[in-house]
Amino acid sequence: MIMPPGLRKFALTAHVTSSIGWFGAVAGFLALAVAGQTSQDPQLVRAVYLALELTTRFVIVPLCFASLLTGLVSSLFTRWGLFRYYWVLLKLLITIFATLVLLMHLQPIELLAGVAAKTTVSGANLRNEQLLMVVASGGGLLVLLVLTVLSVYKPRGMTPYGWRKQDELRKGGAAGDVADDKAQGIVHEEDSDVQATAYQ
Numbered sequence: 001m002i003m004p005p006g007l008r009k010f011a012l013t014a015h016v017t018s019s020i021g022w023f024g025a026v027a028g029f030l031a032l033a034v035a036g037q038t039s040q041d042p043q044l045v046r047a048v049y050l051a052l053e054l055t056t057r058f059v060i061v062p063l064c065f066a067s068l069l070t071g072l073v074s075s076l077f078t079r080w081g082l083f084r085y086y087w088v089l090l091k092l093l094i095t096i097f098a099t100l101v102l103l104m105h106l107q108p109i110e111l112l113a114g115v116a117a118k119t120t121v122s123g124a125n126l127r128n129e130q131l132l133m134v135v136a137s138g139g140g141l142l143v144l145l146v147l148t149v150l151s152v153y154k155p156r157g158m159t160p161y162g163w164r165k166q167d168e169l170r171k172g173g174a175a176g177d178v179a180d181d182k183a184q185g186i187v188h189e190e191d192s193d194v195q196a197t198a199y200q
Helices: 003-039 041-076 088-102 108-119 126-152 162-170 175-183 189-198
Strands: none
Touching: 003 126, 003 175, 041 088, 041 162, 088 108, 088 126, 108 126
């Protein structure tokens, strides 16, 4: 089932907004994590780790799941499909991986926040956890940058499933579907290559 244009634009807007928000929230997390790692002010360090826990729980995690869900909707109910193009499939796999890594890091974040709520973090010998926050958020930012690049450049290449679906549409004489694809801005560059080869 293909969404009507108005609903498709709404879904795309929700996906772009949640993805950009996720990127921005992780960038803010990284800045705070660096401050917590390098500051000599005990009160600032405590405030940083309390803020990180709140930011993760109420901003990063919801945006992460919103990005994943809206991405699935935008893929499944448009002509892009979820398994037709390698770049869409790669984005899905990377997003799932990033989500799992985020969930795995909730425990050390909560540990730092719990210590910060009761005493000074520096006195609790949590340097490894502090460094982990910097490394994990830096890596997360890099992963989100890769997702952004994939979304903008949309590298060429259809999966075998995508080729089969396209052949089915052609054999079914689905001229209306081709028109819909063009209306949604999907350019089958692979088609041009096939036709060019056929005429040589």
